[in-house]
Amino acid sequence: MSSSSCFNGGAGWPEPVVRVQAVSDTCGETIPERYVKPPSERPTSSSSQPGPGGNNNDIPVVDMSMPDAAETARAMDAACREWGFFQVVNHGVRPELLRRARASWRGFFRQPASVRERYANSPATYEGYGSRLGTAKGGHLDWGDYYFLHLLPPALKSHHKWPSLPSTLREATEEYGEEVVKLCRRVTRMLSEGLGLDGGRLQAAFGGEGGEGACMRVNFYPRCPQPELTLGVAAHSDPGGLTMLLVDDHVRGLQVRNKDGHWITVDPVPDAFIVNVGDQIQVLSNAAYKSVEHRVTVSAAEERLSLAFFYNPRSDLPVAPMPELGPPLYPEMTFDEYRAHIRRRGLSGKAQLQALQTAARSARAAS
Numbered sequence: 001m002s003s004s005s006c007f008n009g010g011a012g013w014p015e016p017v018v019r020v021q022a023v024s025d026t027c028g029e030t031i032p033e034r035y036v037k038p039p040s041e042r043p044t045s046s047s048s049q050p051g052p053g054g055n056n057n058d059i060p061v062v063d064m065s066m067p068d069a070a071e072t073a074r075a076m077d078a079a080c081r082e083w084g085f086f087q088v089v090n091h092g093v094r095p096e097l098l099r100r101a102r103a104s105w106r107g108f109f110r111q112p113a114s115v116r117e118r119y120a121n122s123p124a125t126y127e128g129y130g131s132r133l134g135t136a137k138g139g140h141l142d143w144g145d146y147y148f149l150h151l152l153p154p155a156l157k158s159h160h161k162w163p164s165l166p167s168t169l170r171e172a173t174e175e176y177g178e179e180v181v182k183l184c185r186r187v188t189r190m191l192s193e194g195l196g197l198d199g200g201r202l203q204a205a206f207g208g209e210g211g212e213g214a215c216m217r218v219n220f221y222p223r224c225p226q227p228e229l230t231l232g233v234a235a236h237s238d239p240g241g242l243t244m245l246l247v248d249d250h251v252r253g254l255q256v257r258n259k260d261g262h263w264i265t266v267d268p269v270p271d272a273f274i275v276n277v278g279d280q281i282q283v284l285s286n287a288a289y290k291s292v293e294h295r296v297t298v299s300a301a302e303e304r305l306s307l308a309f310f311y312n313p314r315s316d317l318p319v320a321p322m323p324e325l326g327p328p329l330y331p332e333m334t335f336d337e338y339r340a341h342i343r344r345r346g347l348s349g350k351a352q353l354q355a356l357q358t359a360a361r362s363a364r365a366a367s
């Protein structure tokens with residue numbers, strides 16, 4: 001790797017940051033050791049290759065245009081209990097806007113490195129252009145670059161931290177954010193009803209309309225000459241509330257761990273959102289809804305782009321299981337406290353949620 005393709009991204013990173021795009025352009029047929037995952041974590045041939053979305057071997061598809069809202073809520077409820085994941089179609093966000101948002105962000109990752117590096121991030125907030133999570137020196141790296149930004153609360157949103165090129169990006173991202181927040185509010189209402197609660201309960205636990213948090217991570221996975229050795233994002237569950245993922249229609253990559261522990265490759269439905277429950281909804285629903293592990297495989301033939309929109313509880317609000325849903329399996333904690341750990345250590349499967357559950361069990365035993 002030449003020194004010109006390394007960037008020391010400011011205070012906080014333990015070693016120079018290398019852009020995966022630069023590695024992909026220069027590494028030839030062999031990926032550097034840092035990207036090679038231990039054998040047990042590599043994509044396996046046992047990952048199923050299901051048919052079109054919606055069959056038993058793939059996450060469910062929920063049509064949000066069904067006339068009976070109770071039926072939609074029931075379908076989402078079943079999906080959250082069984083899979084923690086589903087795709088939504090006829091969700092009300094215009095396909096034209098989905099395409100504009102995707103094209104704008106693809107345009108950013110195609111800018112010259114000198115333009116992209118103006119937005120290089122640091123681990124203090126992660127906002128901006130990044131290539132790693134966590135600050136452990138010498139650890140494994142994922143085969144993907146990303147851009148992370150805040151949309152809500154309004155005080156955290158700052159357009160000057162968003163790329164100014166391509167010129168369509170800020171407007172498309174602003175409009176996309178507004179529309180996806182509306183969709184998150186509708187889905188949150190249906191999940192509350194699915195849990196047998198008043199429709200506004202989850203929303204209230206998130207801080208109410210206008211009080212919630214929202215941020216976005218745009219992932220860019222360059223072509224990889226040895227996709228069987230690495231991952232675009234290692235296995236993790238999402239720390240926040242609800243994730244709305246928009247992926248390339250024609251490139252697969254997302255894998256979800258099913259109830260039997262097998263990795264299932266999601267077959268994206270064009271113009272759908274892939275929705276998944278995050279750790280905060282697992283806590284609020286007292287584990288009725290599952291925040292499920294997922295990971296991303298990469299391709300030798302095609303690069304891939306995804307927009308992961310995270311809808312979260314207000315970060316300083318205590319989050320605890322809803323009292324109606326049985327004896328609490330988790331202790332109360334703010335989202336700020338919860339994610340501080342992840343920002344230090346990076347994503348690691350479901351380790352953090354399991355640690356919380358153990359802490360709650362010990363506290364109960366001691367009382």
Ligand SMILES: O=C(O)CCC(=O)C(=O)O
Pocket residue numbers: 217219233238245247253254294295296305306308
């Ligand atoms: O790119 C994808 O399909 C998923 C990305 C993801 O899991 C994440 O950004 O947390």
